[in-house]
Amino acid sequence: MDQGKPSASAFPVYLAGLGSWFVPLGIQMVLFPWLVAVVLHMDAFAVGVAQAALMAPSLLFLPLGGLVADRGNARRLLLSYHLIYALPPLALALVLWSDGLSYPLLIAYGIAAGAISAFAIPTRDALLPVVAPRGGLPKAVALATALQFGGQLLGIACASTADRFGAVPLLLLHSGMVLAGCIFVRRLPDPPPHPKTEHPGFWRSIGEGVSAAAKSDQIWPVLLLNFGVGVFYVGxxxxVLPLAIRDHYAGGAAELSYMNLAFWAATIVASMALAGIARRLTLRGRLIGAAVLTGAVVLIALATLPPFPIFLALIFVWGLGAGITMTQSRTVVQIVAPATHRARLMSLFQLGLSGGGPIGAFLTGTICSIWGLKAALLFPALAMLVLIALVLLRSRLWSMRTVE
Structure with a gap:
């Protein structure tokens, strides 16, 4: 499409493209650990390493993806990422069809899929202010977050059939939906052209993004808590939770799906509720702090390994907190970040989740293999409580006001 003011249909088209990416991601969220833990019967340490391989590319490629998006045409870049992202699940389906599945191949798949996602996420985030209705960025962020979670939820529901139908049909669905998303991305408007300026080198450009975050008394506490969420919650x-389902609850793909359904359904409920009151919210930092604290309390309760229905209820409460945290944190960064640095700052935001995740997965997977499931859940909860206390003491997160 031509550059200029986006049409009234731009935001719905953006949401459709978002769904075409996150439904497959939901399939992957269940299918990948299922293949590692249930099909290959790998131990706790190996599961942690595999999950780290899926998330580790974020440590390098998220900042690079944000830099590329800040300098290039985000719509055209996103279109190319859709085309490339369809290839790994197609290749894995061929491997499974020929009975060639192995742990090293799953590690390779995780690295490839994680790297492509790391480029796509900040690129899509940079497009959101371009297609959002005028004056409606907080609501647009909440709706986009809700659809992201909804897409993952639908993908998770599809993946619950893996025990019955196997992985190959799900991988083909994954690939086909990502390719279908190209139709929607092509219809998006091009973002405004970047001002002509001399671009510094990669590390200096990344440093500029970090410096912009550090100088903002609204952004840095949000990003720091977000990194803690990545390490101590996502990990x-x-x-650990897939291992708890396998070893303590004697579950499989269906039980993994129930856990993910409970979590992501709750995030949708929280995001949609916030979308309705987005314009009236100002004390977003207070909401973020309370929601992150809720996660630590839930982890402590999960460490008792309660009966499975209570386990799912706790996961639902955790999901409510995650929906609040994700929506309000993204809103703060989108509103406060200057347009020239938005993709880089959004990449730092995502880096906290995706980059902190492999650290947490490796750490908690190791703790689980040595001291067991309870210790692997209790340790990150206590560490997160310490981080929350430090952020509240050293920043004005609890009292800051953020409006568009």
């Missing part, structure tokens, strides 16, 4: 969620 255990990805590496």
């Amino acid at each position: 255990p969620f990805m590496a």
